[in-house]
Amino acid sequence: MSRVGLVPFSTTLYYISSWLLLRTSSRLSILTNNLGASSCSLFFFPGSSCRCLCRSLSGGGLHKLQTMAQPQDVVVRDPEALEKKITAVREAGPIKLQVIADFDGTLTKYWIDGRRGQSSHSLLQQGNPEYDAKRMELFEYYHPIEFSPTIPIEEKTKIMEEWWEKAHGLLIEGGLTLDAIKQSVSCSTIGFRDGVIEFLEFLQEKDVPVLIFSAGLADIIEEVFRQKLSRSFKNLKIVSNRMVFDDNGHLISFRGKMIHVLNKNEHALDMAASVHDQLGDPNGLNNGGFSVKKRTNVLLLGDHIGDLGMSDGLNYENRIAVGFLNDNIEKSLKTYVEAFDIVYLNDASMLGVVDLVTELCSS
Template structure:
């Protein structure tokens, strides 16, 4: 069966700092085969668009309609205070990480205070200004066909991301595992707490092994015992990492990989951040680019049989 082809990303939307290094990585990953590859992806503004109809789109936190004006106002003030800190290039890492944890935990406390419910999450997603990048559906389908797991590691909310996938995609991908901040609901569907340690934009690497150990092993014929021993993830020693923040580069720190291709989506403040992104990522897509370039990349490193 002939594969669909898609127009290549316009050259001005893609920046490659070291083409020779990238080609070497692509060849090594292709030669190792899809059985050695995993995809590690951020969610907000990476799989989803940054801009929706000319305005910043919602995040998995920001789309929530709390039905509590006081809590919503507090949420806005948190964002106004902490977002510039997140974007700063001069604040030391340890100081910034402390602020990001404060932001996340204060936000979680407000969600509980507001009495967020499962039904409110469903309504919020349905009304949200949130869209996947063009090509995301095709990318997930291609990875599933090639037997490559997609590990979404997000500072967002697991339950919200799952609902977005259910509502915004034609079907829920079988090869996707989400590790994010997971909510705990009471019997009547009201948020009461969060499970485990808070995941924020700068500590994702601390959760990489947790993500690996509970991965989508069943989809690819692994046994429970193998998964418990991390055999499944250790067998996948090559990675394709997708993110929209320098901090996302740490998502794979807990995993031992041989070759990794990193793709950064620089959606805003292009002139300010391009040089930093170009040094940090193998490929940088600018101006909220669609996902077709990554689809093309996966087609190259995971060719169909007979190619």
């Protein structure tokens, strides 16, 4: 049996319960075959509940690394390169680190109790059945296109812009209100991944700024945080589509440039410029090291290839990109593994990322 590459952490012991050769597993064979000719190693962060599906470096077979904990799947493109990044970020310290994250499908679960979890767009119920039905029709038509692995990115970008424009127009025409937002979140099937609270609390403790770039709706995301987590975080800022309401609480327009799932690299950083100067300073002051502009190490979290553009324009020295591949795994795995440093499969929890940031801030 070939030796599978593992990322060694000096402070961690690896507990391996068994190596099992899985030559007859059709699902795992499909996953591995889709990785193509590139040799890909997989690892787990000790202490997290994870299982790794591993192709040996010599290409000799498919193995499953199991731990005694509840499993989740993790894929690493290049363990040696990742280890170098982790070491560089750790040695620079938390004061040089910033986190950029997507919201829907990244911080939130893709599946909830066997049902597709809602996004900050899809959870909205306007109290107007006609317009709710129209927006659902848009979702059913455009959502498969969003995650299609066969449509070129340029074509898909135009289609996503078309979807967002139509959806925002229906929200205004349908008379969305602030009260409807609160009620919609209360009745929604949206929830954070296990470990998100621990993730955000740890980063707040370490004064690491978290910038959430979302193609959803900022007003709804803030309401989700209020209702689902019942707390706020001083180091967290949301850059997303923001609504403008009249004095009676009725939506009348949207503020600024529209952000959809594939144009975050074009508009989000421009919209985030004002918070880049101050985010991360607990006193709201731009005092050198706390300025996000001077935090040249980036941890990026996303569930879409387009999310990688969230760091475009940043002058970073090291970027660790973590992708959550929630659906279409067999068709999309190769693309995700080539794009992200770490890929979590099957709607995994955030606990592995908690272990990662703990390691990054362990200096």
